[in-house]
Amino acid sequence: MVPISWYLLLAAALFVLGTIGALTRRNGIAIFLSIELMLNAVNLALVAYSRQLGDPTGQIVVFFVLAVAAAEAAVGLALFIAIYRHGRTIDVNRMNLMRW
């Protein structure tokens, strides 16, 4: 049997990878992809803890996280479409409309 801590370590690695991506990428959509990666790492950790504790509540939380991720992706991508219409770019370094 695979120890639960292996799953947790994998989740930690995925989360850190997502953090690196979200901090270094410049393409707005690539940043979004990294955030999705982080959300998935959290889901893996939640399911792993749910397994360890024998408590299905963790899976319920993952269910809600999935729904929120879907809503977040829809609104975020619509925002990027609006930003692209405005400035013809989704490079986060060139978005300076609100910079003073």
Next chain:
Amino acid sequence: MSLEVLVFALFAALALGSALVVVLHRNPVVSTMSLVVTLVALAALFVMLGAPFIAALQILIYTGAIVVLFLFVLMLLNVQRESAATPSAGRGQLWGTLIVACAFAGTLVILFWRSGAGVPAPLTAAEVALPVIARLLFSQYMLPFEIIGLLLLAAVVAATVLARKVPASPEEGD
């Protein structure tokens, strides 16, 4: 026994490798397709953890809906050529990211290593069965369930309003 370790290693390596591609590849379309591989590998791990319902949702919602949405927007905005022209992150930013990531990884590993206690007992059919989750979702978590429905409705409205084409001039709106 060793077969399970083998399957875990396979999918963990797949998830990590494709996650690396997601983070490092310059072409966002390749990143998105690589995210699909990560999500499917994670779904397999969910099944191994006794959560087939979550695995199915992962495939349906993430790879079926969210990633398709990403691809749609990528195609719509045609950002491929922009990413090639984009300069890579500056030195200071890279070092800062590296330090933050290392500190973060260290904390997470310590935390997880202490809390993840050993090998769990083998799964029973009753643990994996859906009725447990369904009963919990529709009794104790009924209110959050309804609120999530409301949130999705609000997201649909918000996305429609945000992505709508704004009329060029006030006269055009009439």
